[in-house]
Amino acid sequence: MTIAVTASQPGQLAAASALAAELGLPLLDQVADARALLALTPERLELAATGPDAPGAIAVDFTAGALRHRRRGGHNEPLGRAVGVGKWQDISVVDATAGLGRDSFVLADLGCQVTLLEREPVVFALLRDGIERGQRSEDPWVAEVCQRMTLVRADAREWLAGAAVDVVYLDPMFPARRKSARVKKDMWLFQQLLEPADVFGGLLEAALAAAGKRVVVKRPAKAPALGERAPAFQLPGKTVRFDVYLPEAGI
Ligand SMILES: C[S@@+](CC[C@H](N)C(=O)[O-])C[C@H]1O[C@@H](n2cnc3c(N)ncnc32)[C@H](O)[C@@H]1O
Structure with missing residues (x-):
C-alpha cells in the first residue's frame, strides 16, 4: 500500500513535509487548499472533488446508460433537426463549447x-x-459514434476566425434547473472552473462568420435569445430550445 502525507490546512504543510521526510513517504503538497483532485484511476481519468458541497467523481463515460436513452428519434431529435440532419447529407458540425461532450455524442450518433x-x-x-475510451470500447455502437468525434483544445473564437465550416453549435453555460444528479455534478464542475463573465462574449459573432449553413444555440426554454440578432427560427423543447441562425441571411 502506498501512503502519501498531506495536510488539510495550508498552515500544516511544513509539518506534513517534515513528517513525510521522517517517515520516507511521498508528500502531496499544494493539496491543502485544492478543491478537487484530477485522478488517474486504472479505468479512467476523473475529477474527484473535495470539500463539503462536493459531488461524486466526475468523468466522461459514453457507455453510461443515460446516453443510450438519448438515441435516435428520442427527445433529442430537435437537436438533429436544428443542425439540419435529414436536410443535408454528411453534415460536419463544430461543437464550439464541447463541455463533457454529450450533445456532441448525440450529434455524432445522428451521423x-x-x-x-x-x-x-x-x-x-x-x-x-x-x-479515447469510447473509441476503444467493446460496444461497437459507442466505438463507431466516438470515431466521428475529433477533439481540439482551443478557444473557439480563435479557432473559428478564418475557418469555413457547415454548422456551428453553441451551448453556453446556464444555471442548472433540471433535477438529475448528473446535471448538478456537471454544473458544479462548470461553476468551479469557468468564469461566468467570460463564457460567451464574441462567440456568436465568430460562429456566424465561420458557418456556411447554420449556427445553432441551445437556450433554456424561456430565456431570451443570445446577442442582438433574432434567430431565423426556434425549435422548442420542454426545458431547452434551439435557436437557429442562417448565416447567409447576413448579420
Ligand atoms: C455548458 S458547457 C457545454 C456542455 C455540452 N454541450 C455537453 O453536452 O456536455 C460549456 C463549455 O463550453 C466551454 N467554452 C466556453 N467558451 C468557450 C470558448 N470560447 N472556446 C471553447 N470552449 C468554450 C466551457 O469551458 C464549457 O466546458
Whole structure:
C-alpha cells in the first residue's frame, strides 16, 4: 500500500513535509487548499472533488446508460433537426463549447462528423479521456459514434476566425434547473472552473462568420435569445430550445 502525507490546512504543510521526510513517504503538497483532485484511476481519468458541497467523481463515460436513452428519434431529435440532419447529407458540425461532450455524442450518433472545441484544460482532459475510451470500447455502437468525434483544445473564437465550416453549435453555460444528479455534478464542475463573465462574449459573432449553413444555440426554454440578432427560427423543447441562425441571411 502506498501512503502519501498531506495536510488539510495550508498552515500544516511544513509539518506534513517534515513528517513525510521522517517517515520516507511521498508528500502531496499544494493539496491543502485544492478543491478537487484530477485522478488517474486504472479505468479512467476523473475529477474527484473535495470539500463539503462536493459531488461524486466526475468523468466522461459514453457507455453510461443515460446516453443510450438519448438515441435516435428520442427527445433529442430537435437537436438533429436544428443542425439540419435529414436536410443535408454528411453534415460536419463544430461543437464550439464541447463541455463533457454529450450533445456532441448525440450529434455524432445522428451521423454528423463532429469537431469538438474545448478551451478549459481540465474539461478538455476529461473529454479526451472519455472519447479515447469510447473509441476503444467493446460496444461497437459507442466505438463507431466516438470515431466521428475529433477533439481540439482551443478557444473557439480563435479557432473559428478564418475557418469555413457547415454548422456551428453553441451551448453556453446556464444555471442548472433540471433535477438529475448528473446535471448538478456537471454544473458544479462548470461553476468551479469557468468564469461566468467570460463564457460567451464574441462567440456568436465568430460562429456566424465561420458557418456556411447554420449556427445553432441551445437556450433554456424561456430565456431570451443570445446577442442582438433574432434567430431565423426556434425549435422548442420542454426545458431547452434551439435557436437557429442562417448565416447567409447576413448579420
Ligand atoms: C455548458 S458547457 C457545454 C456542455 C455540452 N454541450 C455537453 O453536452 O456536455 C460549456 C463549455 O463550453 C466551454 N467554452 C466556453 N467558451 C468557450 C470558448 N470560447 N472556446 C471553447 N470552449 C468554450 C466551457 O469551458 C464549457 O466546458
